[in-house]
Amino acid sequence: MDRRKEKELEKLSPFEVKNTLISYAEDSHDHAFINAGRGNPNWVATLPRAAFFELGSFALLESKRTLTHLPGFGGLGEKKGVATRFKAFCTEHAASEGVQFLEQALEFLTQKKQFDAETLLHEWVEGILGDNYPVPDRMLECSEKIVHEYLMQEMCAGDFPLPEGSFDLFAVEGGTAAMFYVFNSLKSNRMLNKGDTIAIGSPIFTPYIEMPELEDYALKKIEVMEDEKMAWSIPDSELKKLRDPKVKAFFLVNPSNPTSMKLDDSTLRTIASIAQDRHDLIILTDDVYGTFADNFTSLAMLAPHNTILVYSFSKYFGATGWRLGVIGIHKENMFDQHIASVSDELKDTFRIRYGGISLDPDSLKFIDRIVADSRAVALNHTAGLSTPQQIQMTLFALLSLMKGGDEYKQRAKHIVRKRYHALLKHSEGREIVSEHDANGAFYYVEIDIQKIAMETHGKDFFDWLKKKYEPIDLLIKLARDNGVVVMPGAGFDAPDWSLRISLANQSDKQCEIIMDAIEAHINSYYEVFFTK
Template sequence: MKRTDEKRLETLSPFEVKNTLIDLAQHSHEKTMINAGRGNPNWVATAPREAFFQLGMFALEESKSNFSGYEGFGGMGVQQDISLRFLQFCEKYEDQEGVQFLIEAFQFITDQYQVDGDALIYEWVEGILGNNYPVPDRMLKYSELIARKYIEQEMAGSQPLPAGKFDLFAVEGGTAAMVYIFNTLKSNRLLNPGDTIAIGAPIFTPYIEMPELEDYAFNKVEIMADEASAWQIPDSELEKLNDPSVKAFFLVNPSNPASVRLSDETLYKIAEVANRRPDLILLTDDVYGTFADNFTSLAMLAPKNTILVYSYSKYFGATGWRLGVIGVHEDNNFDRMIRDLPEDTRSTLSQRYQGIALEPSKIKFIDRLVADSRAVA
């Protein structure tokens, strides 16, 4: 990729980068291929990083401004009028790379979503300084709002959004999301050793190995995509999901290694099965969805049954930062399935979570994910 193209990308918002990269690849064979495969991509998105580091400099100024007496130490940020000081900082350093990005992001969020500017910037400063445990611990308030809007934009395609909203849990990349989900499904007796789960194949590690570990001891059924049909799943394979002994279906969409997204027709068929089977657990790993045009996640078509996993790592060239989210719709079947467990099982689970809630039986599934990710400690 030529330096002129790199500079042009730096002027774009993250939401415009995808189409520009596609255009560059299609119109010049001189360009370096963008590689989003497993492992480290061969690029980084510089514009958000420039903004990130400028935000860090502002946060340090805030920290040092209210702590004196010891060189090399800072204090906690002060929320009152912090957005005004932020804008003054941006005006002072307006010629620095990343500052204009910060201004536009701040203005967009406060204008579009009617967010209090002081509360937003204070959350950013506290977050980037890392000087306190995150509250709420599942995901910071405005971080969740921003991530949710991004997920809705990128995962819904041309589909209308389902009524209600998705609750998000910020996790350390897609692999951590998988581990947390497997653990909580097992801990809450939604999946038990010896249960049968379906895996969309071909699929990449760790979906192949994890179900077989003694930690879980699940039986696997492969639902195989057909290479001759452009890696779509034939009806004969989808029929396996009608078997009541199949408790869950885990898939990666777009697939890896085939790198093909499931057709809307296939997604509708899976959603139809889910509508008939409220007990069927769907997990869709959509990490590559942002590389596909008009991508629709299964979570948008069967929100009550589906756990959504998304990772920013590949799309933003940030595999080392381990950035991902788990999404569960606020109106979901998992909470109902837990309520319908046998009384003795519910009593055992209440003892498990009694240290973190006065009414542990009412803890939502996604909040159990958070608790279990830290061994309820």
């Protein structure tokens, strides 16, 4: 591909570039296709899935009890006596690991968390059958309590105390939907307006860069840059940008994508201190990779008044196809305070917008406005994540909350760290980030091509390489010559001459192949430079 076409390709989102690279790689018949571009894990959590299917079988029996005279039809499950019938079902299917999980879950929730057995089981039966609209539409009652417990465990696992009070949760169709819903409602409620300035913690997941630029939002952006020399933490010189009152919001992914490093405790404390001083600063933290890091604490736990928490179950449980996520907002928050303090003119605007769903729209909480806005308000009566999805989300959460959850976590972390180690073995001794780094999540790794080129062949070589080729040229060569697809780092606001490798969907051997191919191409560039 000539350089002009490469420059055009570099203008695309990295996820669109990936599709082009995949087409090249699939045509590379001499090599096995290795897609290290997308972060879809190549494992699944089996036990909560086994429980889901067994629960479905029980729910069908419950349905058939209430409508027996029409073949192929079932009725709605009955709450009365459901706990007794469930116990009999478990006895009959005692050998099933899914049933054993359900029994343990019921005991855990009723004995340790004081859930009412019949209320819980009735929600599970109705939910997994999907025989009713989600009620409440924001999240089923028992499901919200269980997922809240999960988030408090996994999002505040370090040395910080849990915040006082609790969070309201909105179950959504994965982190992607969460992002859209939050952006949309911030705009609709005039918390972010066209021309406002927001800060982006860079490098970052590409949509956080691209969405603010859309005509729908037209926001100005400044970057708050992580520093590679500081193990990808954010220096105070960058964080002070958040003290500027013209900066209305700060969006970050933590641990980051593509660098896969969590913010250190010092950085968290500094941001929380800024938020305490700036009660009007909106913070959105996307913490999908938090469960892969040691002792992870979300910014939502340190600055709950200011923060919107986005979490997805997709990566940790191998469930990208399930589309499971939550938005969390603390019950005492600046968003509701903002709504209460707007001008009478804006209140009239909001009354018109939300008056059809509430007799007291002035008191409608921000998170409930997100629910309504997710269905253009007029369709609020059909809002909410499908109930079978909510039940599977609940069972995923229970896997972590019950005995054995820590073992699952250690194994999931071991998978990606082992692959990272395989990658390092074939990087000629160059350490990217220590595999023992306390802040590492190791779900992705960013490869600094400039650093490798300069360390291997010197500054003059890299200056020539940068002048002669586009950064994407290496990615195209990897796809065409080796069947390897990786992502351009620049698309995540990482350095131009960098690339992102997903460790989640590669074997150890494939990690070795990828690094060998990268270094072979750098050496082939050098041969051209050396003979010029």
